[in-house]
Amino acid sequence: MENGAIKDEDITASSSFDSGNVGPQHGRIRTENNGGAWCPQKQATTEPEEWLQIDLKTVHVITATGTQGRFGNGQGVEYAEAYVLEYWRPRIGKWTRYHNSKGEEVLKGNMNTYLEFKQELDPPIWASKFRFYPYSYHKRTVCLRVELYGCKWTDGIVSYTMPQGDKRGPNWEFYDSAYDGPWDGHELKHGLGQLIDGKYGRDDFRDVYGGQAWVGWKNDTRTNKPLEIKFEFDKVREFSATHIFCNNLFTKDVQIFSSAKLLFSIGGKRFNRGEPISFEYMEDRIFENARNITIKLHHRIGKFVKIQLYFAARWMLISEINFDSIVAHGNFTPEPEPTTISPVKAQDKNQNEHKIEIPLHNNKFNDYLAVIVIGLIAIILLLGVVIFLTINRFRNRKFLRSPNSSNIGFPDNTLPHLQTDSVFNTTEKGSGIEAYGVTDIDECRRSHGSLKSSLRSTLPLPHPGLDHLQESNEYQEPYQALKYAPYYSYSSVVMEMQDILMNSNKKFAATQSDAYDYAIPEAGTLPLLASEKATLPLTRSRGSSITSKSARYSSPRNSHSSTPTQQEALTALRKRLEDSTLPEFPRHRLRMLSKLSEGAFGTVYIAEADGIAEYSSALTLGTRLVAIKFLGENASDKERKDFYRDVRILAALEDHNIARVLGICTKDEPLCVVMEYLDHGDLCQFLKSHVSENTSTILYGVKTLSFNCLLYMGAQIASGMRYLESLNFVHRDLATRNCLVGKAYHIKICDFGTYNELYASDYYKVDGITPLPIRWMAWESVYQGKYTTKSDVWAFAVTLWEILTLCRRIPYDGLGDPNIMENLAHMHCDDGQFMFLPRPVSNKDINDLMLECWRRKDLERPSFTEIHLFLQRKNLGYAPT
CATH class of the missing domain: 2.60.120.260 (Galactose-binding domain-like)
Structure with a gap:
């Protein structure tokens, strides 16, 4: 004034x-x-x-x-x-x-x-x-x-709705006394009060100096039901985190919530905008201090946020709740109301219709109906018999017997086997890993200066046979040699199919050969498309086939008839590139839900696509979740050509366990590609929200996963990587964060987790610039810049370890990033001091598989074909429910 x-x-x-x-x-x-x-x-x-x-x-x-x-x-x-x-x-x-x-x-x-x-x-x-x-x-x-x-007021909170607090004895009323909205019985609606007043309660709630700052609820009437608080904001916002200040005076039956679930909405009626955010808090019965609990919201978008908090004790006290958010830009529409008729209404409708008298001659309809029902039952029984006979037949086949049998499977004497006990103790030499061109360990150590003399020693070295690319920063990228597509870095398919790509779209065609300089095939790799009659080994890496030492996982001779050779797979890929075109999808039929990741080459959003066709089909299934990859707004012409080229190749990949390209939007800026996204999000977060069936304490509402189910997920990842292996494509960032989970535990490999801020700590900037997922990387990738399908095999074993531990810990969680580099150097020097990951399960076969994936010599590691077959045998008879 x-x-x-x-x-x-x-x-x-x-x-x-x-x-x-x-x-x-x-x-x-x-x-x-x-x-x-x-x-x-x-x-x-x-x-x-x-x-x-x-x-x-x-x-x-x-x-x-x-x-x-x-x-x-x-x-x-x-x-x-x-x-x-x-x-x-x-x-x-x-x-x-x-x-x-x-x-x-x-x-x-x-x-x-x-x-x-x-x-x-x-x-x-x-x-x-x-x-x-x-x-x-x-x-x-x-x-x-x-x-x-x-x-x-910039926080944007317009109101919050929740149950009024409860009274604790004659002297304590944990009411939201500052609430200015209407009280509807025990419910507070459309007002603001103590939860956002900026005043934090003391550790001991009985200390009311300056006023009672706690709002509290008791669990007597809410057994196994969460406390629900709904926030309304002034505009549609993009949320990065929420902070809940809670009391933990557990000696007085007050504890922080055990778990939380956050749901988002645009209209405020239906909270189904994307998957809910789930959060579990580890119980603390040591320190009684009040504290802020921060929950990452991963750029979810909404105008309404519903928080569900589950009790860990009789009382839950909250002093403050605030959000980190910014106003979201774009067109957002409220969630549509369901169009289906509920079963109850349908039943009432049928009952009303039955009140109408039906003429006697309509009894023929009942006869027809009975015949149809009997026919369906007969078909179901027949299918059941066929399935039973098929399963029984496969169980009796010789190549599907138990891997522990004496004559069939994976005999231990066919492979120099790592001794499990000595390997996991990591202090003994003689772990079974042979030296790889290093004869003097002390000389190796001196050459690296014990990994501490110079940070330069930790940088990836130039790839053998590619000296002319040593100065190329693009080539040195750790997990995406091609910027916009994750799955290939050394395959000759780009060079072989350059003419096809150039002729497929003149607008985006590459006019200079240097646009493909970082897609040159590996040194020593034979031309993969030279002759359609050529027969190459199923898993050739760096020009060499798997030796007989890998026979433990080798498939029967006749199994090659069901698995296409590398030549056949590449021929099929080339044909798809020639015959297929990228479908254009209207951008106005995409509804952005939340930002998933943001990197140097663009941004990835989760969205809903209305009426997008299924892959290689004109069939549409209404609205479905998709991932949208946007090219940066300031992209150069060369980057636009590279983007279109990479998307074309990615769209030609065709495997049940690979995230596919569904369409592209080129009519408006910026360019974007529409890719598959599955209902349950990435595998890492999915596993964190579940527990093992062997867990003694089961949290309310948390589902369990069996060991067979976890192996089923791992087998699907191996199957997708087997397909990439058949094309000699290298992923370079295989981890649970880069796998999607759909219905019935269906897994698809992607790369959406690479630049997700949720996983920023998984990457270490070795040179201060380029982030590397060193906890998943093979030693030769870190110290020699060598990325092959065998380095992906190493990463797969780490991924399988994540799955079997339900992502409760990151690999080597007890070691800092510099210690990880030093640990990999022990493998590089072959000094017998390399520290392996601890056993995730008690199953010896699975532990041995992982150890063989971590062999020092890349050629001694199994192929993905062999890994997939082995996991299928171990999980024979399992079917997801």
Whole structure:
């Protein structure tokens, strides 16, 4: 008011004694214009009628008010000894009388005409309009000057709705006493109160110095049911985190919530916008201090947020809840109402229809219906018999017997086997890993300076046979040699099919050969498309086939008939590139839900696509989840050509366990590609929300996963990698964060987790610039810059370890990133001190498989074909439910 930020036209009054001299525009504190204050026509009483109104236009949080009387250059004697405040907020839609934390409505005013009296407001007020009502205990003439202390409310919270707090004994009421919305029984609706007032409770809730800052609920009437709080915001927002300040005085039956679930909505009626965020809190019965619990929200989008908190003890006390968010840009529509008729309504409808008399000749319909039902039952029984006979037949086949049998499977004497006990202790030499071109361990150590003399020693070295690319930063990228597609880095398919790509779309065709410089095939790799009649080994890496030592996992001779050779797979890929085109999908039929990741080459969003066709089909299944990869807005022409080229190749990949390209949007800027996304999100977060079937303590609402189910997931990843292996494509960032989970535990490999901020700690900037997933990387990839399908095999074993531990820990969680580099150096130097990951399960065959994937020599590691066959045998007969 004093500095003029509030304009005269925004200051009004119920009346003025003289609008020119003592009108509302003169009600500014510490100013002496004209009459020097606002003076109403009527005198003040204990039933105030006159008011001075201030319109702030937008919602502000006001923490104090100041008042003065009329000084009038020493001539004024009018002041208000008390006053009442009312405020108006758009969400409430009416004037509300303010009362402080003590329940007092009448606030203290001035005792003279010249000094300001500043009144702290506890709780503060969230409002866009304010009214000051002069109040007097006896009838008197008053004049008033006022000031507001506060700031614009930028958090965006309009209201929150929740159950009112509970009473604890005769002396403790954990009510939200500051709540200004209506109370509907025990429910608080559409108001604001203590949960966002900025005041934090003390460790001991019995210490009420400064007022009771805790709102509390007891679990007596909410057994196994969560506390639900719904927040409404001013606009659609993008959320990165929420912070909940909780009490943990467990000696008094008060604990932090055991788990939380957060749901998002645009319209506020249906909270089905994307998968809910699930969070589990580890119980703390050691420290009783109150604390902030931070939950990452991963850029979810919504105007409404529903928080469900599950009790860990009899009482749960919360002092503050706030959000980190920004206003989201774009067109957002409320979630549609379901169109299907509920079973109850349908049943009532059928009952009403049955009341109508049906003519007797309609009995023929019942006869037809009985025949149809009998026929369906017969078909079902027949299918059951066929399935049973098929399973029984496969069980009796020789190549599907138990791997532990004496004559069939994976005999231990066919492979130099790692001794499990000595390997996991990691302190003994002679683990069975042979030296790889290093004969003097001390010389190896000296050459690296014990990994501490120079950070340069930790950088990936140039790839053998590619000296002309040593200065190329693009080639040195750790897991995406081709920027926009994850699955290939050394395959010759790009060079072989360059003409096809150039002719497929003149707009995006590459006109210079240097656009493909970082897709040159590996040195020593034979041309894969030279002859359709050529027969290459199923898993050729760096020009060498798997030796007989890998016979433990080798398939029977006749199994090659069901698995296409590398030549056949590449021929099929080439044909798809020639015959197929990328379908254009209208961008207006994409509804963005949340940001998934953001990297140097663009942003990935989760979205809903309306009417997008299934892969290689014209069939549409209504609305489905997709991932949208946007090219950066400032992309150069070369980057646009690379983007289109990479997407074309990615669209030609065809495997049940690979995330596929569904369409592309090129008519509007920026360019984007539409890819498959599955209902349950990435595998890492999915596993964290489940527990093993062997877990002794089962949390309410948390599902269990069996060992066979986990192997089933691992086998699917091996199957997808087997397909990439058949094309000699290298993924370079295989991990659970880069796998998607759908219905019936269906897994698809992707790369959406690479730049997700949720997994930023999984990457280590070895040179200070390039982040590397070193906890998943083979030693030769880190120290020689060598990425092959065998380095993917190493990463697969780490991924399988993640799956079997349900992602409860990151690999080598007890070691820092520099220690991981030093550990990999032990494998590089072959000094017998390499520390393997601990056993994830007690199953010896699975542990041995992982150890063989971590062999020092890459050629001694099994292929994905062999790994997939082995996991299938181990999991024979399992079917997801």
